[in-house]
Structure formats: C-alpha cells, structure tokens
Amino acid sequence: MQDADVIIIGGGIMGCSIAWQLGKYGKRVLVLERKDVAAGSAGATDGVVGYHTKRPGPQMDLAVASIAMFRDLAGELGENIEFDFTAGGMQPAEDKMQYDLLASIAEEQRTSGVDIRMISGDEARALEPNLADDVYGALYCPTSGKVNPLKLTNAFAHAAKRGGAVIQTETEVTGFLIRDGAVKGVCTDRGEYYCDTVVNACGSWAGLTAKMAGLDLPVTPRKGQLAVTEPVDFFMRATIQCALYNIIKFRPEAIRDKRALKLGASLSIEQTENGGMIIGSTREFAGFEKENTFEAIDVMMKRAIRFFPALENVDIIRFFSGFRPYTPDGLPMLGETAALKGFYMAAGHEGDGIALSPITGKLIAELIAEGKPSYNIDVFSPNRFLG
Numbered sequence: 030m031q032d033a034d035v036i037i038i039g040g041g042i043m044g045c046s047i048a049w050q051l052g053k054y055g056k057r058v059l060v061l062e063r064k065d066v067a068a069g070s071a072g073a074t075d076g077v078v079g080y081h082t083k084r085p086g087p088q089m090d091l092a093v094a095s096i097a098m099f100r101d102l103a104g105e106l107g108e109n110i111e112f113d114f115t116a117g118g119m120q121p122a123e124d125k126m127q128y129d130l131l132a133s134i135a136e137e138q139r140t141s142g143v144d145i146r147m148i149s150g151d152e153a154r155a156l157e158p159n160l161a162d163d164v165y166g167a168l169y170c171p172t173s174g175k176v177n178p179l180k181l182t183n184a185f186a187h188a189a190k191r192g193g194a195v196i197q198t199e200t201e202v203t204g205f206l207i208r209d210g211a212v213k214g215v216c217t218d219r220g221e222y223y224c225d226t227v228v229n230a231c232g233s234w235a236g237l238t239a240k241m242a243g244l245d246l247p248v249t250p251r252k253g254q255l256a257v258t259e260p261v262d263f264f265m266r267a268t269i270q271c272a273l274y275n276i277i278k279f280r281p282e283a284i285r286d287k288r289a290l291k292l293g294a295s296l297s298i299e300q301t302e303n304g305g306m307i308i309g310s311t312r313e314f315a316g317f318e319k320e321n322t323f324e325a326i327d328v329m330m331k332r333a334i335r336f337f338p339a340l341e342n343v344d345i346i347r348f349f350s351g352f353r354p355y356t357p358d359g360l361p362m363l364g365e366t367a368a369l370k371g372f373y374m375a376a377g378h379e380g381d382g383i384a385l386s387p388i389t390g391k392l393i394a395e396l397i398a399e400g401k402p403s404y405n406i407d408v409f410s411p412n413r414f415l416g
C-alpha cells in the first residue's frame with residue numbers, strides 16, 4: 030500500500046513549488062519536512078529575481094524561463110508575494126577595471142537575449158540618488174525584479190495544500206527503502222512511508238540526503254551572512270550588488286584581495302516593502318556553521334557605507350545567515366538519477382533558488398507526471414556527477 034504517488038523531502042521553496050505543480054496532475058503528494066516550511070534558505074535570503082546575477086549560458090536561459098513565470102505567479106497562487114518587476118537590478122563599479130570586467134560578463138549574459146547594459150556614474154545616481162558621488166559606472170538591468178522569499182514559499186505551500194498535497198512538518202527522513210535498484214519509500218523518525226517516486230529537495234542538505242540512498246552527489250552549503258536595518262523612508266528602488274558580486278561569482282581569478290576572496294564578501298542590498306533594508310553578504314565554505322562573524326560583518330558594513338554613505342545613520346536590528354546549496358559547476362541538479370530508479374534531484378540552485386523556483390517546480394512535475402519536461406534539462410541532470 031502506497032502512502033503517496035510522490036514523496037518530496039524538504040519543505041523549502043523547491044519542495045513547495047514542486048508539490049503545487051504536481052497537484053495540477055492529480056498526483057497524491059506527501060512533503061516531509063524535518064522542521065517547518067521555509068525553515069531552510071528561504072527564510073534566510075535576499076529576494077533578487079534578476080537576470081544580471083545569473084551565470085551566462087544554461088543557468089541564464091533557465092532564469093529567463095523562470096522569471097517569465099513570475100508575472101502571473103501572484104495571481105495563480107492567490108496571494109501577495111511582494112513581487113516587483115519594475116525594481117531593476119544594478120551593480121555599481123568603483124573603477125574602470127571593475128567596470129570593464131562587468132561589461133565583459135554582461136556581454137556573455139546578453140547572448141540569452143536579456144537587457145543588461147552598462148551606464149555611467151551619473152546615470153546610476155540619477156536612478157539611485159543615495160549612491161556615492163564617486164561611483165565610476167554601473168551594470169544595469171531594468172527588467173530584474175524582487176520578491177519576498179518567505180511569502181513566496183508559503184504561497185507555494187498553501188497552493189500545494191489546496192491542490193491536495195499533505196505537508197508534514199517535524200518529520201526527518203533518515204533513510205530509504207530500496208528494492209531491485211528502485212526506491213520504494215523513505216524511513217523517518219516517525220516511521221516508514223511508501224511510494225515509487227521520491228524528490229530530494231533538501232537544498233544545502235541534499236548531498237547528505239542523497240548519501241543515505243548510496244548516491245554521491247556534491248551539494249554542499251555555501252554560507253551567506255546578512256543584516257537587516259530598521260525600517261526607513263524610501264531609500265532605493267533596485268536590488269543592488271557591488272561589482273565584486275558578479276566578479277567573485279564569475280571571474281574569481283581577477284580578485285587580488287585574499288580576505289575578500291575567502292569570505293566571498295561583496296555588497297548586496299535591497300529595501301523591502303516594510304522599509305527595512307537587507308544588507309549582505311558573504312559566500313563562505315564553513316560547513317553548516319551558522320554563526321555571524323565580526324570579520325564578515327565588518328567587511329559588509331564598510332562596503333554598504335562606501336556605496337551608500339547615508340546608511341551611516343541607520344541602525345541594524347539583526348544579523349543572520351543562510352546556506353546556498355552549492356554545486357561544483359554552479360548548476361542545479363534536476364532530474365532522475367540513473368543509479369536509483371524513482372529518485373529525483375531538485376537541488377543545488379546556490380544563490381539563485383528563489384528566482385529559479387517556479388520553473389524548477391514546473392519542470393520536475395512535468396518530468397514525473399508526463400515523463401518529459403517541456404524544456405530540455407539534460408544539462409542539469411544529476412547523472413553528470415555519477416559517472
């Protein structure tokens with residue numbers, strides 16, 4: 030007797046998005062989450078839904094398909110997810126060298142047909158008047174937006190439940206039931222649950238979960254530290270990252286400052302609907318260590334004031350950190366594993382999982398329900414790591 034057609038492990042933004050989409054096919058879905066919905070990265074992240082932060086190539090193409098879905102998402106989900114597609118995305122550069130590096134990355138990004146341009150310092154300040162006087166120039170993407178990740182994850186979860194999914198929290202998956210090379214269910218701290226299809230949507234923990242099934246899939250945590258300010262009057266419209274953000278992500282060899290490289294520290298900043306600003310962040314390999322460190326906070330705050338001097342008079346109300354599900358090639362793992370029938374991966378979206386959540390849910394549901402997704406995801410197959 031099966032408990033569900035599909036068991037999804039992880040009640041983060043991926044698990045809930047997939048559960049919602051599978052419900053459209055009439056599938057009986059059980060989501061098992063060891064803590065609570067959005068207890069993972071979705072509760073500790075920025076909300077950039079932008080093109081300009083995406084790796085040129087397959088990841089950018091996937092982002093284009095995903096961001097197109099955001100336009101109708103609030104309506105489909107029936108909830109306010111604070112999606113603003115007019116916010117824009119900007120990356121100010123401090124000097125010509127940073128500007129030229131951004132320009133060369135943008136040239137590759139534009140091959141996916143996205144509007145990413147280079148603008149002068151004056152043009153950047155006209156768009157964002159609080160920007161420092163000496164900013165040299167900036168990358169600008171007028172069609173990049175932002176969303177509230179917590180609201181979006183919860184909206185996916187609510188819609189999934191309306192579609193018939195059961196979301197069972199406080200249930201940790203501890204192992205798998207496997208017979209003749211196929212998955213037959215999961216073991217949890219609350220007993221066994223039977224099914225023929227399992228989706229590993231455990232975010233940064235997906236590598237550990239795969240290991241329980243005997244699969245060596247390299248998804249590991251990449252820590253990001255963040256700060257939140259007190260609410261202030263309108264301060265900025267775009268989501269803004271300093272030039273180092275894209276340079277660390279896509280041209281790390283160009284960074285000479287060893288401390289900046291070790292911490293992966295660059296400025297990312299956005300203002301939320303309640304007026305508070307989220308300031309980050311770092312890209313660190315520190316295992317599952319979640320502490321905020323003085324070293325990282327010092328770098329982040331100095332960079333925030335360097336680009337926005339008026340922030341000197343704004344108070345920080347809390348610090349926190351989250352984990353980005355990192356993969357060695359910077360691409361997520363989407364699809365069924367060849368080594369274990371019925372075992373699907375939907376993890377490893379690193380710092381782009383909020384933006385990529387709608388398309389991930391859609392494609393994984395299509396793959397499971399119809400046997401083939403409407404968009405070719407071969408390049409994201411987990412089998413690239415399974416030899």
Ligand SMILES: Cc1cc2nc3c(=O)[nH]c(=O)nc-3n(C[C@H](O)[C@H](O)[C@H](O)COP(=O)(O)OP(=O)(O)OC[C@H]3O[C@@H](n4cnc5c(N)ncnc54)[C@H](O)[C@@H]3O)c2cc1C
Pocket residue numbers: 038039040041042043044061062063064065066067068069070071072073074075076077078200201202203230231232233234238251252253254255309310350351352353354375376377378379380381382383384385
């Ligand atoms: C600082 C920071 C900034 C970011 N900024 C952005 C951004 O601006 N834009 C963007 O698109 N993305 C951003 N991201 C990335 C984004 O947050 C993640 O890619 C995304 O949240 C991953 O979602 P997920 O559902 O895969 O993982 P998670 O949200 O981590 O969910 C995984 C869930 O699985 C559960 N779980 C794990 N193991 C088990 C088990 N054995 N049994 C049951 N449940 C289990 C966990 O409790 C967790 O709830 C950022 C991330 C960080 C850390």
